[in-house]
Amino acid sequence: MxxxxxxxxxxxxxxxxxxxxxxxxxxxxxxxxxxxxxxxxxxxxxxxxxxxxxxxxxxxxxxxxxxxxxxxxxxxxxxxxxxxxADLPGGRRFWLIPTVFGTVAAPQLGQAAQAAGMSETDATHSLSSARVRVQTIGFAPGQPYLGELPPAWDIPRQKELTPRVPEGALVVALRQLVLFSVTTPTGWQHVGQTAMRLFQPETKEPFLLRPGDEVQFTPTDIETLERMRSDPRGGATCEGLA
Structure with a gap:
């Protein structure tokens, strides 16, 4: 080895x-x-x-x-x-991102919760209380891989692709979360939905999140989320980390 x-x-x-x-x-x-x-x-x-x-x-x-x-x-x-x-790099930020868990906005919360051995309520609490790191940006412009989640979330990818999840979808597998910057098919399970625009090519910094940033997904409802869509950050707030 x-x-x-x-x-x-x-x-x-x-x-x-x-x-x-x-x-x-x-x-x-x-x-x-x-x-x-x-x-x-x-x-x-x-x-x-x-x-x-x-x-x-x-x-x-x-x-x-x-x-x-x-x-x-x-x-x-x-x-x-x-x-x-080693110490993590400077310039990192802590983000709070409003997220709808489950409902028609994120219809696979139930099956993901079952795979993790939880109720939907417990799964929402587990996912929304986790403070995760942006481990890397990849697959699509500005798209973060976040983790690690507790061991219960070491669930497999689906055997078949979901044909389409929207931009801002929060998906889970393998003790990681991915927040999609584009509309895409996926084998990960769609458990949350945000209004965040992760890729903003018209701005000086087109990627909203950076590797090393920390993130927590805070529960909200569909109506509130829809009102946040006029904000490129989708209602998310951030503060600097020491």
């Missing part, structure tokens, strides 16, 4: 630094913290950085920064601290 972190070549101009083979709080923390450290280094020749659930990625200009030199720099940075216990 290979030890982590692992540095791997990703094409002609990419380097991938992975902290685990599977998702955990510590591996996600390491990926977020190490990506922030890469940005702080400001190495000449690095053109872009990003993070996934358990990895950090560097895109670079191999003409000005050869693979071997970048790999050496990365290894030196990795050796500087225990990234699995």
């Amino acid at each position: 290979q030890d982590f972190p692992i540095i791997r070549t990703a094409g002609v101009d990419g380097l991938l630094i992975s902290f685990s083979a599977s998702l955990s709080e510590h591996a996600n923390r390491a990926a977020l913290a190490f990506r922030a450290a890469l940005d702080a280094e400001g190495w000449d020749g690095v053109e872009e950085t990003s993070s996934s659930l358990v990895s950090a990625f560097i895109r670079f200009d191999p003409v000005h920064l050869p693979h071997a030199k970048l790999r050496q720099k990365v290894q030196v940075l990795l050796d500087q601290c225990d990234w699995y216990a």
Whole structure:
């Protein structure tokens, strides 16, 4: 079994630094913290950085920064601290997002609750009381993967796709939540609905949520949610985290 972190070549101009083979709080923390450290280094020749659930990625200009030199720099940075216990990046925010759980707006709450061994009432309480981290942005523009939820929510994806869930849908599987930025088919179960516009290409910061942000989904009713649709944030509020 290979030890982590692992540095791997990703094409002609990419380097991938992975902290685990599977998702955990510590591996996600390491990926977020190490990506922030890469940005702080400001190495000449690095053109872009990003993070996934358990990895950090560097895109670079191999003409000005050869693979071997970048790999050496990365290894030196990795050796500087225990990234699995590192502080999360600064600039993070805590979001409260109004959400309708169940009803016709989110019709799969019942079956998801059953899979988790809960009543719909208990499932709503569990999901709305969880304070989850934006672990990464992916699949669609501005779309967050959030977690981890309590172990009861380690439920599988559906065997068949739901043909369509709307923008702002909150779905659950595998101890994670995903908040959809687009209308899409999905194998995850639709348990909540928000009015949030996660992708706003007309703004200076088109992605509303950032990796490392923390989120709590607060219950509301359909009528209130509909009134919030005129707000691009869908009634969500945020405050800075120290």
